[in-house]
Amino acid sequence: MLKASDVTVRYGRQTVLDRVGFTLEPGRVTGLGGPSGCGKSTLARVLALMLRPASGTVTLDGHPVRGWRQRADRELRISVALVYQQPRLAVDPRLTLTEIIAEPRAAVGRPDPERTGELAAEVGLTPDLLTRRPHEVSDGQLQRACLARALSLEPRYLICDEMTTMLDASTQAHLVAVVNAYRERTGAGVLAISHDDVLLGRWADSVTTFGRFGG
Numbered sequence: 001m002l003k004a005s006d007v008t009v010r011y012g013r014q015t016v017l018d019r020v021g022f023t024l025e026p027g028r029v030t031g032l033g034g035p036s037g038c039g040k041s042t043l044a045r046v047l048a049l050m051l052r053p054a055s056g057t058v059t060l061d062g063h064p065v066r067g068w069r070q071r072a073d074r075e076l077r078i079s080v081a082l083v084y085q086q087p088r089l090a091v092d093p094r095l096t097l098t099e100i101i102a103e104p105r106a107a108v109g110r111p112d113p114e115r116t117g118e119l120a121a122e123v124g125l126t127p128d129l130l131t132r133r134p135h136e137v138s139d140g141q142l143q144r145a146c147l148a149r150a151l152s153l154e155p156r157y158l159i160c161d162e163m164t165t166m167l168d169a170s171t172q173a174h175l176v177a178v179v180n181a182y183r184e185r186t187g188a189g190v191l192a193i194s195h196d197d198v199l200l201g202r203w204a205d206s207v208t209t210f211g212r213f214g215g
Contacts, residue, residue: 001025002047002080002157002189007056009042016042019056022208024157029183029190031204033197038210040193041085044161047191048082061156078108081150085162087142091134097145098130104152119148123178140171147175151182158182159191164199176203 002024009017017039024030024047032040045051046058052068059065060076067073081104084090091100102116120130123144134142143163150158160179164172180203183190194200200207 001059001061003059004043004046004053005057005059007043007046007053007058009039009046009051009053017046017053022047024189024191026156026189027183027187028206029180029192029204031200031207032191032193032210033195033200033207034210036195040210041161043210044082044159044191044193047157048080048159049077050082074108078104078153079156080159081153081155081157082159082161083143083147083150083163085165087139087146088134090146091142093134096131096133097125097137097142100134100145101148101152103149108153110153115152116148119152120145122151122181123148124174140167143167143171143175147178151178154186155188156186157189157191159193161193162195163192164194164196172199 004020004022006019006021007017008015008019020039020043022043034040042051046053049065049068049072057064060079063076065072065076095103098116101119102111102113105111125141125144125148129137129141147163158179164175179190182188192200192204
């Protein structure tokens with residue numbers, strides 16, 4: 001279980017999350033909706049151990065999180081993966097799609113070219129696309145690579161922050177199907193963040209809606 005308790009986050013004088021509690025359970029898709037600016041993406045970064053809250057606690061499968069970003073315990077850090085809304089802001093533009101997918105394994109000293117190829121196929125990337133760089137592919141193709149990258153270390157929790165926004169219906173459906181197949185195979189918990197209530201209603205087992213300041 002990935003759990004945030006009484007989490008408060010401030011950017012300067014602005015409170016973005018105010019004593020928020022949230023639980024992500026293994027094996028389920030939990031939806032999170034709400035208007036822009038209500039703190040959904042901020043909560044995603046806290047849960048992904050990328051943003052230290054001003055106060056409150058985060059626990060991952062019973063283990064308290066005591067470090068954030070690169071200071072987080074490595075086994076905890078690789079247990080959570082985050083797929084961003086805007087793939088072009090989430091990748092190194094100098095890397096090929098193959099290198100983007102392989103990046104997490106390379107970072108922990110566990111390269112596996114065969115697994116990289118399998119992940120590329122799972123998300124629907126054809127071999128001719130894998131040698132291309134971000135500026136040479138579409139947003140949908142790049143987001144497929146970002147999802148494959150997120151799955152490369154088989155995280156126990158996957159956070160999809162507006163993952164399907166601005167993608168065509170076919171690509172959206174394919175990415176959701178990939179995530180669902182991964183959850184069914186591994187028992188991972190999935191957080192699906194979206195402003196699309198219809199999508200969340202179809203995809204998630206339960207949906208929480210945030211108001212301003214995440215409450």
